[in-house]
Amino acid sequence: MRDTTTRPLVEVRNLKMYFPIHSGLMRKHTGDVKAVDDISFDIYEGETLGLVGESGCGKSTVGRALLRLYEPTAGQITIAGDDVASLSPEALRRKRPTMQMVFQDPQASLNPRMTVADIIGEPLDEHSGLSSADKLARIYELMDAVGLNRAFANRYPHAFSGGQRQRIGIARALALNPKFIVCDEPIAALDVSIQAQVVNLLEDLQDRLGLTYLFISHDLSMVRHIADRVAVMYLGQIAEISPVDALYARPLHPYAEALLSAVPEPDPSREGARQRIILKGDVPSPANPPKGCNFCTRCPKVMPVCREVEPRLQEAAPDRLVACHLIHPIDAARAGQTGQAGAQEHSQQQGV
Amino acid sequence: MPDGAMPVLEVRGLKTVFHTRGGSVHAVNDVSFHLMPGELLGVVGESGSGKSVTMMSLIGLLPSPPADVQSGQVLLGGQDLLKATPEALRKVRGARIGFVFQDPMTSLNPVFTVGSQIMAPLRKHMGLSKAQAEVRAVELLELVGIPDARRRLKSYPHQFSGGMRQRVMIAIALACDPEVLIADEPTTALDVTIQAQILELVKELRQKLGMAIVWITHDLGVVAEIADRVMVMYGGQVVEQAPVKELFRNPRHPYTRALLKTIPKLGGQRGERLQVIEGQPPILGSAPAACPFRARCAHAFARCEAENPVRRPVDGRPVGQGHDVACHWSPEGAEDPSQEAAHA
Numbered sequence A: 001m002r003d004t005t006t007r008p009l010v011e012v013r014n015l016k017m018y019f020p021i022h023s024g025l026m027r028k029h030t031g032d033v034k035a036v037d038d039i040s041f042d043i044y045e046g047e048t049l050g051l052v053g054e055s056g057c058g059k060s061t062v063g064r065a066l067l068r069l070y071e072p073t074a075g076q077i078t079i080a081g082d083d084v085a086s087l088s089p090e091a092l093r094r095k096r097p098t099m100q101m102v103f104q105d106p107q108a109s110l111n112p113r114m115t116v117a118d119i120i121g122e123p124l125d126e127h128s129g130l131s132s133a134d135k136l137a138r139i140y141e142l143m144d145a146v147g148l149n150r151a152f153a154n155r156y157p158h159a160f161s162g163g164q165r166q167r168i169g170i171a172r173a174l175a176l177n178p179k180f181i182v183c184d185e186p187i188a189a190l191d192v193s194i195q196a197q198v199v200n201l202l203e204d205l206q207d208r209l210g211l212t213y214l215f216i217s218h219d220l221s222m223v224r225h226i227a228d229r230v231a232v233m234y235l236g237q238i239a240e241i242s243p244v245d246a247l248y249a250r251p252l253h254p255y256a257e258a259l260l261s262a263v264p265e266p267d268p269s270r271e272g273a274r275q276r277i278i279l280k281g282d283v284p285s286p287a288n289p290p291k292g293c294n295f296c297t298r299c300p301k302v303m304p305v306c307r308e309v310e311p312r313l314q315e316a317a318p319d320r321l322v323a324c325h326l327i328h329p330i331d332a333a334r335a336g337q338t339g340q341a342g343a344q345e346h347s348q349q350q351g352v
Numbered sequence B: 001m002p003d004g005a006m007p008v009l010e011v012r013g014l015k016t017v018f019h020t021r022g023g024s025v026h027a028v029n030d031v032s033f034h035l036m037p038g039e040l041l042g043v044v045g046e047s048g049s050g051k052s053v054t055m056m057s058l059i060g061l062l063p064s065p066p067a068d069v070q071s072g073q074v075l076l077g078g079q080d081l082l083k084a085t086p087e088a089l090r091k092v093r094g095a096r097i098g099f100v101f102q103d104p105m106t107s108l109n110p111v112f113t114v115g116s117q118i119m120a121p122l123r124k125h126m127g128l129s130k131a132q133a134e135v136r137a138v139e140l141l142e143l144v145g146i147p148d149a150r151r152r153l154k155s156y157p158h159q160f161s162g163g164m165r166q167r168v169m170i171a172i173a174l175a176c177d178p179e180v181l182i183a184d185e186p187t188t189a190l191d192v193t194i195q196a197q198i199l200e201l202v203k204e205l206r207q208k209l210g211m212a213i214v215w216i217t218h219d220l221g222v223v224a225e226i227a228d229r230v231m232v233m234y235g236g237q238v239v240e241q242a243p244v245k246e247l248f249r250n251p252r253h254p255y256t257r258a259l260l261k262t263i264p265k266l267g268g269q270r271g272e273r274l275q276v277i278e279g280q281p282p283i284l285g286s287a288p289a290a291c292p293f294r295a296r297c298a299h300a301f302a303r304c305e306a307e308n309p310v311r312r313p314v315d316g317r318p319v320g321q322g323h324d325v326a327c328h329w330s331p332e333g334a335e336d337p338s339q340e341a342a343h344a
């Protein structure tokens, strides 16, 4: 859990990731999929930032751009002091060990022809000069850390269950002592009964190793459990970033509100008591986002100004950033709409 | 059956085995359930617990080999579907039982327009003319909330979003006014906002059409929202069955109890650490002689190894009619407290 003295490990400023669209016989560049369109946020050392939003809103693209698995179109990504977006290939290679990724589909991300020991040890071959004895010792240590039996070191991935394969992926991500890990839907492919095992493991490792996570997920209940703060994305942009309890108690952005209200709760006695906001229609194409606020085509609270002017992400209450014309920084705090957050006067300076 | 009403669908002792080169898989073991008119039965369980195979066995959708529906009865209005000819079964599937599957992209044919795919069953099973079928197709698309329906008949599936394709699948399933709709994880691949649209649609359609529905899901939130009754499956068996509120208020099977504890909540107190169910689901290599949950059960004792529990009533009402559970243990310790072993 973050306290106010910690500093950002990751600082993202005005990040854009466009994928060009080529069409016609000449494959002319006719437009761009604006998968990530000018977003800024911080991730504090030792915290878990949850990243949520509908399919296609750009979550994975953010995660991949942060680790420079994509070449960002524009913006800065500072991780532990280095601007990852502009590092030379050699400097990037030296930086790689500190930042890692855990993927959604543990099946697809593991080479079926490599043993578990080979898979976990591969990053060690590339980035460390360990002797083979030291390497094996390190592999065993990693297997212990993620709760895999050492006796399985020479087995192949197909012999493992989904949850065990995800442990292999996590052990591999940990091999080089990273500080920052992007977890992209790490439990989405797992059964409910197995999800809790993997989430507990990620939390234990964070406590023990002081890891910082970007936790991408569409499971809003699980994000509430694991995250310290949550960023809600819509169509390539951030709608709201807030501390987890404040967001779930009272989402400020209309999209965040609708998203949370759509989650069915496993409690039939509460059904009917809840106010559900059913959004009409679908998310517009990121190749052709609407003018003004990008949520204006589906927003239940849309006003004329929303179709003209793009709202800026700004501090609506201490520690809470919201991009919506309805939320005025000072009014929101005065009217006490943000509950206790508005009562506190100290403000956590938080970039952007 | 309660109050003399007759179920629209009744399944008794269904058993399905797959014979594969790697050995046999006992996917469905002695599954029984019924469905009352207008009722929505939720079926939950983790992947591999036999939910899909059960429903596909009912309507003859499994290729044989490898599938072998070994025994049981599937009564639809008195007719046993397991004894029906392939021709008769096809009729039932088109006209009396509609179904919707998880992935709408693989279920719609990409090379035909949406309109022609809705109109096909109408012409085949209801004998409508092309013009009549088109009128009905527009009605159906409007019913499932697709705007500008007449024009959209000419669209191809890839021109629709995931949520719209799932609406089309529901429209096709409803085309011939079926008595029963079987929906197999119809919202699992969708975003929560789109899932909320579909759930709302289903509630509305139930009121309008009064059809009986089987809704398969692994999401207990979805079940809590739309089901009247719930059947919990584990290892190819029904382990618990109850009205929805009763199941959430008073879960009796150790698997159901653990499952309800392991999922984090959207409201209320935020827990420090998630409760886990240790271990893995069973491999169904042979006909079960013991409780399928025993390796992961916190309450297992000697009898669980020796004898596969059969469903027994919890609330005095006969099995299937009220709340029942397949477990040797009981939370009050009435069954065999002396032998209850503390597990992991």
Ligand SMILES: Nc1ncnc2c1ncn2[C@@H]1O[C@H](COP(=O)(O)OP(=O)(O)OP(=O)(O)O)[C@@H](O)[C@H]1O
Residues within 6 Å of the ligand: A019, A033, A034, A035, A053, A054, A055, A056, A057, A058, A059, A060, A061, A062, A218, A286
């Ligand atoms: N390599 C690529 N080339 C072109 N477009 C892409 C590429 N990768 C992603 N996109 C597009 O960018 C947008 C954002 O995609 P992204 O994968 O980041 O979404 P996401 O939020 O992770 O979605 P999901 O929840 O489905 O994983 C989408 O419109 C997607 O189609």
Ligand SMILES: Nc1ncnc2c1ncn2[C@@H]1O[C@H](COP(=O)(O)OP(=O)(O)O)[C@@H](O)[C@H]1O
Residues within 6 Å of the ligand: B018, B020, B025, B026, B027, B045, B046, B047, B048, B049, B050, B051, B052, B053, B054, B066, B284
């Ligand atoms: N075509 C098949 N061949 C062999 N085994 C199968 C086949 N289809 C399903 N199974 C097995 O049957 C069991 C039940 O599967 P299924 O009904 O699909 O589970 P669920 O729908 O509950 O996730 C699983 O063990 C699965 O591996």
Ligand code: SF4
Residues within 6 Å of the ligand: A253, A254, A255, A293, A294, A295, A296, A299, A300, A301, A302, A303, A306, A311, A323, A324, A325, A326
């Ligand atoms: S700016 Fe306008 S359209 Fe956008 S979220 Fe706020 S109220 Fe809705």
Ligand code: SF4
Residues within 6 Å of the ligand: B253, B254, B255, B291, B292, B293, B294, B295, B297, B298, B299, B300, B301, B304, B309, B326, B327, B328, B329
């Ligand atoms: S029968 Fe035994 S092993 Fe099975 S669920 Fe009940 S107590 Fe657990």
Ligand SMILES: [Mg+2]
Residues within 6 Å of the ligand: A059, A060, A061
């Ligand atoms: Mg993604």
Ligand SMILES: [Mg+2]
Residues within 6 Å of the ligand: B051, B052, B053, B184
């Ligand atoms: Mg299934």
